[in-house]
Amino acid sequence: MLKLSNITKTFNKGTVNEKRALTGVNLELADGDFVTVIGGNGAGKSTLLNMIAGVYPLDSGVIELGGVDVSRLSEPARAKYLGRVFQDPMRGTAADMWIEENLALAKRRGQRRGLAWGISAEEKEEYPKLLASLGLGLETRMRSKVGLLSGGQRQALTLLMATLTNPQLLLLDEHTAALDPKTAAKVLKLTEEIVSERHLTTLMVTHNMADAIRLGNRLIMMHEGNIIFDVAGEEKKSLTVPDLLQKFEEASGGELTNDRMLLS
Numbered sequence: 020m021l022k023l024s025n026i027t028k029t030f031n032k033g034t035v036n037e038k039r040a041l042t043g044v045n046l047e048l049a050d051g052d053f054v055t056v057i058g059g060n061g062a063g064k065s066t067l068l069n070m071i072a073g074v075y076p077l078d079s080g081v082i083e084l085g086g087v088d089v090s091r092l093s094e095p096a097r098a099k100y101l102g103r104v105f106q107d108p109m110r111g112t113a114a115d116m117w118i119e120e121n122l123a124l125a126k127r128r129g130q131r132r133g134l135a136w137g138i139s140a141e142e143k144e145e146y147p148k149l150l151a152s153l154g155l156g157l158e159t160r161m162r163s164k165v166g167l168l169s170g171g172q173r174q175a176l177t178l179l180m181a182t183l184t185n186p187q188l189l190l191l192d193e194h195t196a197a198l199d200p201k202t203a204a205k206v207l208k209l210t211e212e213i214v215s216e217r218h219l220t221t222l223m224v225t226h227n228m229a230d231a232i233r234l235g236n237r238l239i240m241m242h243e244g245n246i247i248f249d250v251a252g253e254e255k256k257s258l259t260v261p262d263l264l265q266k267f268e269e270a271s272g273g274e275l276t277n278d279r280m281l282l283s
């Protein structure tokens with residue numbers, strides 16, 4: 020479903036601010052893989068997701084999605100294959116538009132037709148049902164402005180929107196990190212449900228090691244721009260947080276102090 024071959028990215032090349040963010044990443048995801056991604060600050064996790072989404076041009080390497088080489092496609096051209104949810108609940112939805120309009124826009128992602136044609140009767144039946152599945156009471160607020168929702172409600176809506184067109188790949192970048200623990204747990208549960216119901220291939224960055232172990236069928240750890248640990252199936256399930264910490268310390272030479280991974 021996703022194949023990354025030797026992906027490299029250096030920011031600000033040739034300046035004092037030069038930063039090698041990705042140093043030759045290889046990764047292959049099978050259809051339906053749900054992969055959690057952990058690693059310290061600046062390890063390259065967000066950059067990896069940004070490169071897949073086409074936010075920055077590649078320095079070298081090849082990105083294939085469903086067997087198609089998308090390495091040179093622009094970010095908008097790749098958007099129709101991808102669903103994305105970021106850490107910031109303010110991104111991913113339009114605050115000044117109604118819930119129903121946001122969903123309708125998500126549904127038309129990658130199409131030329133805008134909202135000028137209006138929202139169909141079919142959609143008006145479909146959306147409340149989808150919203151009801153979130154269990155947040157949003158189904159009765161189709162014409163509330165999204166800006167009035169709480170961070171958790173907004174992130175749940177973003178998740179729904181990102182997965183509405185069954186993307187080939189779902190990219191989640193610490194999408195619950197800005198939420199309070201209770202809301203974060205709820206949005207994570209929703210994530211699990213949506214991913215398994217729709218059999219979505221997913222990459223989920225988290226700084227919570229317990230979540231990284233509990234969710235998904237595979238876990239990768241990044242450090243200094245590359246994947247240093249890749250574990251799946253039963254071996255992943257039997258991992259413990261101390262195991263992961265030890266792996267990380269081995270790889271980073273004990274640099275782990277003061278890292279967010281430790282705080283969760």
Ligand SMILES: Nc1ncnc2c1ncn2[C@@H]1O[C@H](COP(=O)(O)OP(=O)(O)OP(=O)(O)O)[C@@H](O)[C@H]1O
Pocket residue numbers: 030031038039040058059060061062063064065066067
């Ligand atoms: N647009 C950019 N311009 C310059 N440098 C960048 C840019 N994006 C990322 N970097 C640098 O690339 C490195 C990897 O950053 P990245 O955001 O991918 O890390 P991360 O693993 O997501 O970390 P965090 O856990 O803090 O989110 C960092 O040194 C960062 O400063």
Ligand SMILES: [Mg+2]
Pocket residue numbers: 064065066
């Ligand atoms: Mg990041």
